[in-house]
Amino acid sequence: MLARRLIAKHVTTTAALAMFGTTIVLGLLQALFTYLAELSSLKNGYTAWKALEYVFWNSPHYLYEILPISALIGAVIGLGTLASNSELIVMRSVGISLWRIVGWVMRSALLLVVLAFALIQWIIPYTSERAESIKNHQAHAELGEVRGYWTREGQRFIYIDYANSQGELRNIQILDFDQDYRLKQDLLAEQGQFEQKTQWNLKQVQQTQILPTADATLTQSAQLPVDLALQPKYVRMVTVDPDDLPPTQLVSFMRYLSDYSQVPKTYQLAFWKKVAMPFSLLALVVIACSFIFGPLRQQSMGFRLVIALFIGLGFYYMQDFLGYASLVYSPSPVWFVFVPIILIFMAGGYLLNRAK
Numbered sequence: 001m002l003a004r005r006l007i008a009k010h011v012t013t014t015a016a017l018a019m020f021g022t023t024i025v026l027g028l029l030q031a032l033f034t035y036l037a038e039l040s041s042l043k044n045g046y047t048a049w050k051a052l053e054y055v056f057w058n059s060p061h062y063l064y065e066i067l068p069i070s071a072l073i074g075a076v077i078g079l080g081t082l083a084s085n086s087e088l089i090v091m092r093s094v095g096i097s098l099w100r101i102v103g104w105v106m107r108s109a110l111l112l113v114v115l116a117f118a119l120i121q122w123i124i125p126y127t128s129e130r131a132e133s134i135k136n137h138q139a140h141a142e143l144g145e146v147r148g149y150w151t152r153e154g155q156r157f158i159y160i161d162y163a164n165s166q167g168e169l170r171n172i173q174i175l176d177f178d179q180d181y182r183l184k185q186d187l188l189a190e191q192g193q194f195e196q197k198t199q200w201n202l203k204q205v206q207q208t209q210i211l212p213t214a215d216a217t218l219t220q221s222a223q224l225p226v227d228l229a230l231q232p233k234y235v236r237m238v239t240v241d242p243d244d245l246p247p248t249q250l251v252s253f254m255r256y257l258s259d260y261s262q263v264p265k266t267y268q269l270a271f272w273k274k275v276a277m278p279f280s281l282l283a284l285v286v287i288a289c290s291f292i293f294g295p296l297r298q299q300s301m302g303f304r305l306v307i308a309l310f311i312g313l314g315f316y317y318m319q320d321f322l323g324y325a326s327l328v329y330s331p332s333p334v335w336f337v338f339v340p341i342i343l344i345f346m347a348g349g350y351l352l353n354r355a356k
Contacts, residue, residue, distance in 0.1 A: 007091060008104050014082060015108035019074030023063070023112070026070055030062040031055050045137050057131035061244070064119045068281045069312035071109050075288035076308045079105060080301045083292050098352060102289045109285045113278040120274055121246045128244040144236040153229050153260045155179065165236035167194025172202060174226070183210050189224070198227045229256065242270035250274070269323050269333040276337045280319065283341045284312060286348035294351035315340055 038051035079101075082088050091101060144165030151158050155178065161171030169192030176185040190204035207219040237245060237253045245253070250271040257264040291297075291304050319340045326336035 004096070007096065010087075011082065011091075011101060011104040012108050015075060015078035015105045016111055018078030018081070019071055019108060019112055022074040022077065023067065023070040026066045026073075027059065027063045030066060031059050034058070034062065046135070050134055054131050054134045057127045057134065060119050060123045060127045061131075064116055064124060067112050067116050068277070068284050069309075069316065071112050071281045072284035072288050072308050072312045073305060075105055075109070075285045076291055076304050077301070078108070079289060079292040080304060083297070084301070088292070098293055098355060102286065102352065105289055106282060106285055109282055112281055116277055116281070120277075121248070124244055125240075125246050125249075129240070144232075144239055146235055146238050149235075149238065151230060151260075152262060155181075158228065158230070163235045165232050165239075167232040168192070169200070169202075185209055187224075187226075192226075194232050195225075198229055198231075200226050200228050200230075202226050229260065231256075242267045243273070245270065247271060247274050265327050265333065269327060269337070272334045272337045273319075273323060276319075276341060279338070279341050280315070280344075283344040283348065284315065286352070287311060287344050290348045290351035290355070293355040297355075315344060 035051060035055045038055060039048060042048060042051065079088070088101070092098070146163045147161065149160045149163060151160075155176065157175045157177070159173040159175075160169055163169050170190065172187075172189045172192050174185070174187040174189075175183065176187075178184050186208040187202075188206045189202035192200050192202045195201055202224045203222065205221040205224040207221065207224070209217045209219070211217065233249075234253060234256055237249060242250065245267075250267055254264050254267050254271065257267070288308060291308065296304050296307065319337065322336040322339060323333055326333035330336055
C-alpha cells in the first residue's frame, strides 16, 4: 500500500510539473507573439510601453485559453518521460492498471481546473478591464458607460441615451404597451438616478397618457419614482465582453434577460464554454494518455508532441466554430459546446481500452 502511494505521488508530481511547465512556456510565447502583433498597432497615445502594459494585463486571459492545450502537451511530456525511463512498464508489471495510472494523471489536471476557475471568476474580469482601458485610452470608470441602449421589461420598452455603472441615466424614454401592444404611455425624462433594488428616481419628466378614447393627457413632474428591473451592475455587464464575465455574473445577467423575454444567446454561449472548460481539459488529458499507451507508444517524443499540438489546436478551433454556429442553428449552445468534448472522450476511451 505504501509503495502504491509513493508511485501515485511520483506519477502525479511528474505530470503536474510537466503541465505547469508547459503552461508557463506557452503563456510566455503567447504573450510575446501578442506583443509583437500589438507593435503594429502603435499610434499617438498608444506607445510600445502601453502595448506592453496591455499584454501584461491581458496575460491571464491568454493563460486561461491555453490551459486545455497545456494539459494535453504536459500529459504527453510527463507520461512520455515515465515511458522513456521504462517506469510505466514496471508499474504495469507489478499489477497497476492502466486506468489507475490515467486517474493519477487526471488528478494532476485537476490543479489546472482549479487554476482556470480562479482565473475566470476573480482575476480575468479585473485584468481584462484594465487592459481595455489602456487600449482605448479610457479611465477605468468610463468602461461602464453605455450610449443608445434599448431594453425590454415585459410590455415596457426602454430607451436610454446614456447610462453608467454608478446608476446615472440621461435622456430616458419609456414606452408602455397593453397586451395587444397598443401604446398606453410615453414617458420622457432628462435624468435618472438609481435609488435601491428596482427603484429609480427620474427628473424633469414629461408623461403622456394615451386614453382608450384616443385622447392624450400630458403631465410634467420635477421628479418621479419609477420601478425598473435594470440595475447599475447590469449596465456594466453590457459593456464587457461576455467571455470576460465571471460565471456568477453571467448567471445573474441571463436570469435578468430571460425574465423579460430576451434571448441572451451570446451570454449563454459564454457561460456554457466556461462550464465545459474543465471537461475539455480532462478530455484532452485522456487523449494524451492514449498516445502513450495506445498506437503512438512506439513513436518518438517529438512525433507525439506534434500530433498532440495538432489535435489540441483542431479541438480548440472546432469547439470555437461550433459554439458560434450554435448562435444561428440551435436554440441553446450547450449541445454544440459539448459535442467536441464527447467525441474526444470517446476516442480517448476507445484507444485506452484497446491498449489494456
